[in-house]
Amino acid sequence: MAKLIDVARRAGVSPATVSRALNNVTTVDPTLAERVRAAADELGYRPNGVARNLRRQRTDVWALIISDIANPFFTAVARGVEDVAQGQGFSVLLCNSDEDQDKEQRYLRVAEQEQVAGVIMSPNTRGSDVSRLVNAAIPLVTVDRSSHKAADSVMVHSRAGARDATNHLFATGWSRPACLTGPERADTAQERLQGYLDAVKDARRRPAVSLVRHADFHEESAREAMGSLLDERRPPDSVLIANATMALGALGELNRRGIKPGRDLGLVAFDDTPWARFIDPPLTVVAQPAYDIGATAARLLTERIAGTAPKRARHVRLSTELIVRASSRHIR
Structure with a gap:
């Protein structure tokens, strides 16, 4: 079975470059990324996601918890989140809470158990308990409504x-x-x-x-x-x-x-x-x-995951x- 080092040798690049290219990180030169993917296909290389996640103690997945999937506003927010996430090598799991506290808590429990890389959520109107994310050190960004003063947020005026x-x-x-x-x-x-x-x-x-x-x-x-x-x-x-x-x-x-x-x-x-x-x-x-709300939230989350964000929470307000x-x- 081909290993990551084999792909690196075939493509003539470092193992780190192979990892970034196969995770669709946008900073990798497109020509170089294509060469890496071609080498991986030739060798039949498939990333071992389970092993990677065990090493990193995190998945490459974000949870996006919205309060009403039928509302076109949240559809546009989700698109903004996904576009940025894909560009940074993350996938997005879409969860619809229906303004239901119990349903929202189930999704938050899954996010904690699966050790997602981060969570973007629209808190429900009754108030959201995000303590399990805080305790698990999972980065959180809220959109449309605020929930936790220590979490980054993106709202409008x-x-x-x-x-x-x-x-x-x-x-x-x-x-x-x-x-x-x-x-x-x-x-x-x-x-x-x-x-x-x-x-x-x-x-x-x-x-x-x-x-x-x-x-x-x-x-x-x-x-x-x-x-x-x-x-x-x-x-x-x-x-x-x-x-x-x-x-x-x-x-x-x-x-x-x-x-x-x-x-x-x-x-x-x-x-x-x-x-x-x-x-x-x-x-x-x-x-x-709405799209910019999602994209901005995704960029804040990316910085928080990478450890490049300031310690204080950032609260962004966009204009209508x-x-x-x-x-x-x-x-x-």
Whole structure:
């Protein structure tokens, strides 16, 4: 059976170069990497992953734990993570927690038992216990929401994005905007609510408790919350919605009641999903750089694994972008 040293001799390189090339490390010259792979194929060499992991006490696998695989935001985050991971010679195990604490803990237990190289996760809204990762010295980066102050994190300026969106509604002529946000215990939901309240205050309007609804980031609960807003004695004339999945529920309720966005009610939602520009009317959104969130988290994790990161936790905040479309304009 061919050994790594045999491949190195055939390719005319060092064993370390063979290891990096076969692990798809991007710093290896592409021509050199191709020569190494050709030599490995000629000799029938296959890396012994089990032995390698025993020596290193770590696998070449990351666990990516997201809270809702059906949400396009997390799909884009996952793509960003995977692209960077592949470039650094790591594979990614995708885990969907469904905002379920028990399910999330099972995935964290597996990550600990399998000694993954690192974990990137979107903590659940009820709070995530990551102590087993800390105790096992497995590097962790959180995305979208924070969970552990000692862990690196990548989030967006949700409060500023929500403030800009609500200011846009006022500037466009809507006078009574509402906020349909996530669970009270979720920090992103609270940040988006605070941004909305900032804009209401800036407009010298009195915040109305009746114009705020909390839902669980899912379609059905958002549909019910939108119905509740519309049933108010003085209903809103516009709504800021905390994510795209919730926007679908809200749009369903508006459609059921024959209410047209942009004509009867102004609408802005977080996340620029593929369908947002194709509905009638196209949806005004607060676009989050989801791919960049994943890619940034992956780069932070790579540095943490390599031991080149500073000891202190790094908390990165990326900017949002307001993309104005017809749903927030007064269509006549």
